[in-house]
Amino acid sequence: MTWVNDVVQGILLGGYYGIIACGLALMFGVMRIINLAHGDIAVLGAYLMYLLLEHWNVSPFIALIPVLPVMLALGYVLQRLILQRSLRSGVLTPLLATFGVSIVIQNALEQGFGPDVQSLGGQTGSLVTAAWQINSQVSIAALSALIFGAAVVIYGALQFFLARTAAGRRMRAAAEDPDTAELVGIDSRAVYARATAIAVGIATIGGLALALRTTFSPYAGPDQLIFAFEAVVIGGLGASLWGALLGGIVLGVAQTVGAQINPEWSVLAGHIVFLVVLVSPRGGLLTLRSGGGGGARAALQRLRAS
Amino acid sequence: MLVATGVRRDFGALAALDGVDLRIDAGDAVGIVGPNGAGKTTLLNVLAGTILPSAGSVSFKGQDVTRARADARARMGIGRAHQIPRPFGGMTVFENCFVGASTGGGLRRRAAYERCLTVLEMSGLAELADRRADTLGLLERKRLELARALATNPELLLLDEIGAGLTDAESAQLVTLIQELNRRDGIAVVWIEHIVHVLVQVVERLVCMVSGRVLADGEPKAVLADKRVVDAYLGSAAA
Numbered sequence: 001m002t003w004v005n006d007v008v009q010g011i012l013l014g015g016y017y018g019i020i021a022c023g024l025a026l027m028f029g030v031m032r033i034i035n036l037a038h039g040d041i042a043v044l045g046a047y048l049m050y051l052l053l054e055h056w057n058v059s060p061f062i063a064l065i066p067v068l069p070v071m072l073a074l075g076y077v078l079q080r081l082i083l084q085r086s087l088r089s090g091v092l093t094p095l096l097a098t099f100g101v102s103i104v105i106q107n108a109l110e111q112g113f114g115p116d117v118q119s120l121g122g123q124t125g126s127l128v129t130a131a132w133q134i135n136s137q138v139s140i141a142a143l144s145a146l147i148f149g150a151a152v153v154i155y156g157a158l159q160f161f162l163a164r165t166a167a168g169r170r171m172r173a174a175a176e177d178p179d180t181a182e183l184v185g186i187d188s189r190a191v192y193a194r195a196t197a198i199a200v201g202i203a204t205i206g207g208l209a210l211a212l213r214t215t216f217s218p219y220a221g222p223d224q225l226i227f228a229f230e231a232v233v234i235g236g237l238g239a240s241l242w243g244a245l246l247g248g249i250v251l252g253v254a255q256t257v258g259a260q261i262n263p264e265w266s267v268l269a270g271h272i273v274f275l276v277v278l279v280s281p282r283g284g285l286l287t288l289r290s291g292g293g294g295g296a297r298a299a300l301q302r303l304r305a306s
Numbered sequence: 307m308l309v310a311t312g313v314r315r316d317f318g319a320l321a322a323l324d325g326v327d328l329r330i331d332a333g334d335a336v337g338i339v340g341p342n343g344a345g346k347t348t349l350l351n352v353l354a355g356t357i358l359p360s361a362g363s364v365s366f367k368g369q370d371v372t373r374a375r376a377d378a379r380a381r382m383g384i385g386r387a388h389q390i391p392r393p394f395g396g397m398t399v400f401e402n403c404f405v406g407a408s409t410g411g412g413l414r415r416r417a418a419y420e421r422c423l424t425v426l427e428m429s430g431l432a433e434l435a436d437r438r439a440d441t442l443g444l445l446e447r448k449r450l451e452l453a454r455a456l457a458t459n460p461e462l463l464l465l466d467e468i469g470a471g472l473t474d475a476e477s478a479q480l481v482t483l484i485q486e487l488n489r490r491d492g493i494a495v496v497w498i499e500h501i502v503h504v505l506v507q508v509v510e511r512l513v514c515m516v517s518g519r520v521l522a523d524g525e526p527k528a529v530l531a532d533k534r535v536v537d538a539y540l541g542s543a544a545a
Contacts, residue, residue: 173402
């Protein structure tokens with residue numbers, strides 16, 4: 001029965017990885033940008049909420065409400081001022097640009113908030129400790145369930161946006177072929193900026209989830225980025241939107257089951273699953289529907305060829 | 307409606323366009339012919355805004371659009387269809403048109419929806435509206451290329467060899483459709499086509515380009531009879 005509990009905890013943990021991975025997958029899917037600052041952006045969002053809560057004694061969920069629009073605007077400006085310029089000069093330049101943004105955010109956070117470890121978990125009252133005891137072995141923490149639920153809602157909302165709305169269809173068109181998209185009147189730069197804003201907004205929600213379930217520090221970003229990246233690759237590298245959530249769940253289960261075998265194997269087990277998927281000829285989980293097939297490796301080759 | 311003056315475009319040492327003057331009035335039907343490398347497609351690209359001219363100016367409906375981006379021109383009413391169709395493969399036929407109608411056409415939900423139905427009906431794609439565009443055959447892709455450009459509600463349609471690779475029966479259908487668009491709906495058409503006998507069925511004016519310049523511009527029969535045109539284009543094609 002402890003295995004059942006590990007799998008359940010792994011799935012719930014996967015919800016967190018799914019949230020963190022979502023924006024990364026969106027930016028890669030729409031603009032072919034791998035945003036190395038993605039984890040740092042999530043941590044930046046967490047710090048903004050921390051800053052509000054220092055002066056304002058409310059729930060962290062309330063703090064998200066003013067922080068979210070600020071982060072959306074920040075994403076829009078990030079694309080317009082930095083990433084759009086870097087896109088003109090090949091594949092490597094956006095990667096280096098986001099690496100630079102990552103360093104700037106980390107150092108600015110350390111300058112502003114110091115190197116101490118913070119958490120917002122203490123300000124949510126009973127939510128952090130509440131749990132449903134299913135039976136003697138399996139229990140579900142309210143916070144984990146909430147984060148998982150948030151992940152499903154985020155993915156569902158994004159799916160609806162991309163599939164059903166005019167703005168979402170513009171985004172898919174610009175993602176497929178930005179030059180042709182412009183010929184039908186789509187301003188691909190504005191669409192890209194919107195995609196980045198959404199990605200940064202979702203990362204902010206991921207930052208809140210991080211701050212509630214564990215601790216964060218100015219240098220916590222790269223760890224979140226690695227888990228997000230692994231989830232995206234396991235899920236098939238942007239071939240399907242839900243792939244990143246599924247990839248997050250696989251990563252989460254690998255980590256909890258790995259920890260059950262040996263506590264030191266938790267993160268290692270996740271990395272091993274990631275590497276197996278990366279080198280396997282079929283690639284990620286949800287790659288069957290992608291025209292080219294071959295999943296992660298094929299997508300990387302397409303990236304190299306472009 | 308569209309006026310290009312002294313348009314020049316250099317690719318390195320090569321002048322793809324070497325001082326082109328072209329005037330298109332509302333409702334015109336103009337064909338462009340010329341040997342390969344004459345700069346026909348480059349001219350269309352400059353008019354559509356996908357490449358910028360090295361010198362000269364382009365104005366559309368009285369506004370200077372020389373430096374305007376392609377998406378801005380599409381919203382102003384310039385539609386473009388390519389020789390090799392470039393549908394958004396991951397989207398349905400309907401969605402391909404819908405992005406055109408809702409952005410280039412600037413139509414709201416309901417109106418965009420109706421515009422799509424109209425153009426899909428006109429281009430014979432109504433039955434295939436829910437098919438993914440990457441499952442279409444060549445003829446259907448060509449129709450979709452045209453339908454998507456039409457969905458943007460253009461006043462000027464730039465067509466680049468859309469008849470290439472079609473059978474006689476298929477190009478006859480295409481001719482009927484473009485005639486209808488031009489004569490009934492009043493859409494100005496600029497059409498590059500190598501198949502001259504198809505082209506002259508539609509256009510009232512023919513422009514012959516050679517080496518980045520306009521060699522002749524006028525009534526199709528007169529242009530085709532022009533000795534310089536015969537020497538530079540028709541002669542070489544017949545040989």
